[in-house]
Structures are given as structure tokens and as C-alpha cells.
Amino acid sequence: MTKKIKIFGATPSPYTQKILAAFRYRHIPYIIFNGDIAKxxxxxxxxxxxxxxxxxxxxxxxxxxxxxxxxSTPIIRRLENEFTERRIVPNDPALAFINYLLEDFGDEWVTKYMFHYRWYFKEDADVAGTILPLVDIGINTPNEMHAKYKEFVSKRQIDRLWVVGSNDDTANFIDSSYKRFLNLMEDHLLNSSFLLGTKPSSSDFSFYGQLTQLVGFDPTPRKIAYEYSLRTVAWVDVLDDLSGHDTENTAWTKLEDSPESLKNLLKEVGKMYIPALLSNAQALENGDETWEMKIDNAVWKQKTFPYQAKCLKWIKNEFDLLNQEDKKRVLDFLDDTGCETIL
Ligand SMILES: N[C@@H](CCC(=O)N[C@@H](CS)C(=O)NCC(=O)O)C(=O)O
Structure with missing residues (x-):
């Protein structure tokens, strides 16, 4: 019998949800330990x-x-080789590149919506501050200890808001990007059951991880999701447990036949995330501690992240691994999305 893989995470962690849903779909046996991970x-x-x-x-x-x-991203790639059934990285290398780009956008940009809504507004911060200690130290944590931990964790996270770029100047920026994202998902889900066809891929699990929180945990983004895209709300439920998904009669899309709605999602990647990656990498090279960029007359300002400079490098590496023909297919597909600028 295959040994169960031990996963240490937490229910309010989007990346934990990403991995668990991917494991469920892939039939990879696991044990999940929630909270108190270091101990x-x-x-x-x-x-x-x-x-x-x-x-x-x-x-x-x-x-x-x-x-x-x-x-999660390299872990998913590693497990593709170790468990060969029900893979989540498309076979076509060009489509696999688009999947990589979308997965990274989910992990690194959609997470900005998640972190912003969780800690920026009082109502959301109060819910998160109450629930996080219950997951971390135990549902039965006595009230007094709970109150202390709530104060500690809330302060720590609220103090970090500016690190991801959430502040009074960027709040509207994040809000409109989230709403555009929901509209784009609504359109896309009208055409396709997953991001890349009728079979899920790792980018679906990346979006799903963040959306479990935006739709299912934090009050403000949940309200917005119900207002903007009930299809996305329904999709999150479907993604939750795909262990019974039929893989024989489903397929990834052919890149060239992908619906326009996929390209529109990539335009949001090209409009927000790609310029952010470029500005961040430039700031790191210059040794600047913070950076800012202007999009649609709004200013974005955040701390320089070495990790996101690596993300940019990894995207480029993925592209470099493609043969000439697949590179051309990717560039043709991304034409006019704004994503092509980094390739
Ligand atoms: N790139 C990582 C990101 C994981 C991540 O940032 N997880 C958050 C929680 S959702 C975390 O552990 N943050 C550090 C902390 O809370 O101290 C992945 O894909 O797994």
C-alpha cells in the first residue's frame, strides 16, 4: 500500500487548500495535521x-x-513524476507553460486580494483573528488564551499588510482587480468547466486555493463574489473534491482552440501581475527596499520581494525549456495580452 504523505497546514491557508484539493483529485493518500506546525x-x-x-x-x-x-508549485511538479495517474500538468508543453503562468498568477497575485480583504477591514480582521488561533492552537483553546493569541496574530498580520502592497492608496486598486477577476472567471466558466478544458490542471488548484478563502472564509470578498460571479462560487464547490472526477472522458483544451475568455484572463495577468514582477525585479537589482508602479492612473507601492524575482526567473526558465515551435505557439497565443513582454 502507498504510504500516506504527511501534510502540515491550516484550513485558512490558501496554499494548504490548493495542495489538499490537488491530492484529492490525484488520489495521492495523505494525512493532514492542522496548526502548530513547528511543534x-x-x-x-x-x-x-x-x-x-x-x-x-x-x-x-x-x-x-x-x-x-x-x-506548492515545485512540489506539484515533483509529484507528477512520482504518481503518474491523473496528472495536473498538461502534456502539451505550450499549454503547460500557460498553466504555469496562470498558476503563478493565482499564487502570487490573487493572494493579494486574499490577504488584503482578510486584514484590511475591521469585520474581516475580527473573523480571521478569531478563527486563526482556533485552528492553530486548538478548537478548545480556553477564552483567555484565545484572546491573547487573537491579539498577537491580528497585530502581526495587519502589520504585514503593507508588505503585500495593501494600504489606503492601493485598496481601490485591489478591489477593482478582484472584481475584474471575478467577471473574467464568470465569462470563462460559461465556456469551460476548468481553466484549460474539461480536465483540471494545477492552475485550477492555485485559483481554487485562494478562492476557498475569498468565497468561503472572509466576509467582504465573499459578499463581492456572490454579487459578481455565482459561477465562481459554484466552481469552488466543485473543485473541493474532484476525487471522483472522470478522467477518461475529459481532456485539456488544445491551446489554439482555447476560448477568448482564457485570453481575457491572461490580459489581467499582463495588466497587473507582469508589470509588478518587472518592477519588483528591477527594484531588487537596484537594491531598493520598496518599489512603485502606475497602472490606469493608480499607484501601486509595495516592499521588494526576492521571492517574486525568483518567480519571474522561473517563468522565463519554463519558457526557455520549450522548443522553437512551442515558443512560437505560446507567443502567438499571448500576443496582445501583455504577458509576452517578459518572454
Ligand atoms: N509559495 C508558497 C507560499 C506558501 C505561503 O506563503 N504560505 C503562507 C500561509 S497561506 C505562510 O506560511 N506564510 C508565512 C506565515 O504565515 O508566517 C507555496 O506555494 O506553498
Whole structure:
């Protein structure tokens, strides 16, 4: 029998939800440990990852010993090779590149909506501040201890808002990007059951992870989602458990036959995320601690992230691995989306 993979995460963590839904679809057996992750991993005598991130997954290295591994995107790629059934990276390398780009956008930009709505408005911050300690230290945490932890975790997260670029100047920017995103999803789901056809891919799980929180956890973005895209609300329910999804009579789309609505989603990637990646990489190179960019006459300002400079490098690497013909297919498809500028 296949050994169960140990996953350490938390229910309010979008990346934990991404990985769990992908495992369910892929029929990869797992055990999930919610909360108090450092203590639980240390107890097993396993070195903690640096930095500790949710989810952390125990995967064997070459000599079979377990390593606490983070970062959902490479973990998903690694498991594609180890579990060959029900894969979530498309076979066509050009489509796989589009999938990579969308997955990265979900993980790195859609998460800005998630973090912003969770901690920017008082009502949402109060809900998150109340629930997070219950997941982390236990549902039965006594009231006094709960109140202290709530104060600690809320302050820590609210203080971090500016790190992801959420502040009074960017609040409207994020809000309109979220609403456009929901409209684009509404249009796309009218044409296609998943991002890339009738079979889910890793980008679906990336969007799903963030949307579990936006639609199912935080009050303000939930209200907006119900107003803007009930199709997305329904889609999140479908994505939750695809363990019974029929993989024989479903297929990934042919890139060239993809609906216009997919291209429109990529235009949002090209409008918001790509300029952000470029400005961030430039700031890192210049040694600037913060950077700003202007889109549609609104200013975006955030802290420079070394990790997002790596994201840009990884996207370029994925593209470089394609043969000439697939590169051309990708460039033709991305023409006029704004994404082509980094390739
Ligand atoms: N790129 C990582 C991101 C994981 C991540 O940022 N997780 C958040 C929670 S959802 C986290 O652990 N943040 C650090 C913290 O809360 O201390 C992935 O795809 O797994």
C-alpha cells in the first residue's frame, strides 16, 4: 500500500487548500495535521524548513529520509513524476507553460486580494483573528488564551499588510482587480468547466486555493463574489473534491482552440501581475527596499520581494525549456495580452 504523505497546514491557508484539493483529485493518500506546525514537525525529529510555510510536506530525499518541503508549485511538479495517474500538468508543453503562468498568477497575485480583504477591514480582521488561533492552537483553546493569541496574530498580520502592497492608496486598486477577476472567471466558466478544458490542471488548484478563502472564509470578498460571479462560487464547490472526477472522458483544451475568455484572463495577468514582477525585479537589482508602479492612473507601492524575482526567473526558465515551435505557439497565443513582454 502507498504510504500516506504527511501534510502540515491550516484550513485558512490558501496554499494548504490548493495542495489538499490537488491530492484529492490525484488520489495521492495523505494525512493532514492542522496548526502548530513547528511543534509537530520538531516532535518527529525532522528539521524545520526555512522559512516555515504552510503547507509543509514531508517528502523523502534520495536516501529515503523525510525532508520538510515547502512551495506548492515545485512540489506539484515533483509529484507528477512520482504518481503518474491523473496528472495536473498538461502534456502539451505550450499549454503547460500557460498553466504555469496562470498558476503563478493565482499564487502570487490573487493572494493579494486574499490577504488584503482578510486584514484590511475591521469585520474581516475580527473573523480571521478569531478563527486563526482556533485552528492553530486548538478548537478548545480556553477564552483567555484565545484572546491573547487573537491579539498577537491580528497585530502581526495587519502589520504585514503593507508588505503585500495593501494600504489606503492601493485598496481601490485591489478591489477593482478582484472584481475584474471575478467577471473574467464568470465569462470563462460559461465556456469551460476548468481553466484549460474539461480536465483540471494545477492552475485550477492555485485559483481554487485562494478562492476557498475569498468565497468561503472572509466576509467582504465573499459578499463581492456572490454579487459578481455565482459561477465562481459554484466552481469552488466543485473543485473541493474532484476525487471522483472522470478522467477518461475529459481532456485539456488544445491551446489554439482555447476560448477568448482564457485570453481575457491572461490580459489581467499582463495588466497587473507582469508589470509588478518587472518592477519588483528591477527594484531588487537596484537594491531598493520598496518599489512603485502606475497602472490606469493608480499607484501601486509595495516592499521588494526576492521571492517574486525568483518567480519571474522561473517563468522565463519554463519558457526557455520549450522548443522553437512551442515558443512560437505560446507567443502567438499571448500576443496582445501583455504577458509576452517578459518572454
Ligand atoms: N509559495 C508558497 C507560499 C506558501 C505561503 O506563503 N504560505 C503562507 C500561509 S497561506 C505562510 O506560511 N506564510 C508565512 C506565515 O504565515 O508566517 C507555496 O506555494 O506553498
Amino acid at each position: 509537530k514537525i520538531t516532535k518527529l525529529g525532522i528539521e524545520l524548513p526555512k522559512p516555515i510555510l504552510l503547507p509543509t510536506i514531508l517528502l523523502p530525499n534520495e536516501d529515503g529520509s523525510l525532508v520538510a518541503t515547502t512551495d
